[in-house]
Amino acid sequence: MRHVVLISAPWRDPVWAAAPWRDEPFACAMISGGQGGRWSYLLRDPDASWTLEADDPRDPFAALAALIGPPQPVEPDGPPFQGGVIGLASYELGDRVERLGLARTGWPDLACARYPALLAFDHLQRRVLAIGRGGSRSFAQARAEAALGWLARPSPKEHDGPLCEALSVDDGEAYEAAVAQVVERIVGGEIFQANIARSWTGRLAAGAHPFDLFAQLRTASPAPFSAYLRLPGRALVSNSPERFLKVTGKEGGGDLTIETQPIKGTRPRGADQAQDAVLIAELSASAKDRAENLMIVDLMRNDLARVSPPGSVSVPELFRVETFANVHHLVSTVTSRLAEGLTAADLLRAAFPPGSITGAPKIQAMKVIAQLEAPRGPYCGALFWAGVDGAFESSVLIRTVGLEEDAASRDGGGWRLEARAGAGIVADSDPHAERLETEAKFAALRRALLEAPRR
Known part of the structure; x- marks a missing residue:
């Protein structure tokens, strides 16, 4: 599919362009948030897809590389993603990656689909680009024209009323006891940090759909890596603020560059600007939060070094405060170059799962997490696109809800949901403060689920 065609069309909101396809397997919307993101994407009708269950013996990273295929050309003035996986x-x-004997949920270890056509939404120029790829220019043109037709389908009716009647949450005292146990293990020298999470569960109200939650979050608290993915019997709704791994090419060719932006360090939003300023200053000056962030920066430097030429890993930015709808975060940036002959699939193998939601040292932190939490499934995994040209973008699946459809109840109210929120535990963590941090992180999801939608 070495030919690519782009067709420009008038602007349409990407959320409502995606809504008509919300029940189609492997339909996906990736929507940029309020942090300067320019491009959003709608993908459907893949030409290949597969899921890797726990008992599947295939190498997932080799299978991913094979699905992406060899590098193909893209239009230099087009969006970063012009087709791929x-x-x-x-x-x-x-x-x-590390055989730890982790238990599993019903979610696959890896689910992938390859798309020869997509819609790209340019928030800067307020236009839509229909993109088609094919073995000939006429075939690529036909695919682009077909993708343009996706915009003509009417959107389904929005759910009116709260999306969820009630939520159940893990016992707060039990969570504080788990945090205290982790602190003891840190003091004892077993680990330096571990990310421990709590779980919220519930059911969607009758007539509510997972896409309603996605739309509600986009309205109330847009995030840089909002996404909706439909799988058979399942749906993923993510409102993640955190980049995991990004791979881009240099203008005119040359080495591929890698960027990761781990988040560690949190304060809730204040009631007004003055209180926000106090909380931002407190977060910026916090020795605990800076140390927590730096541990993960060092971990990510080590992960990137596995697939980078010696001396290419650097840290251009430490401890920047970013503000979101409910919280302030400390964000750092680590960059490097991808070694010659390696691909995004090799990078994913080297760095997965994300260090910011495991801890340090990573393997031992994962063992501690497995002892204290049920299997995570999509939570703290990653959602990514892998472009035909070798580019790659991914998010850490925090602020994310996994939904499963009840086979016995398909009347519109048959969706079970689970969401989690965690905190990075270090030697001077206070168990009650960490519990409150999980609740601050979950606040936007709670409101979206329990309050009537904003119009």
């Missing part, structure tokens, strides 16, 4: 990597895919 979308993938959902559950947290337990990490058991394929």
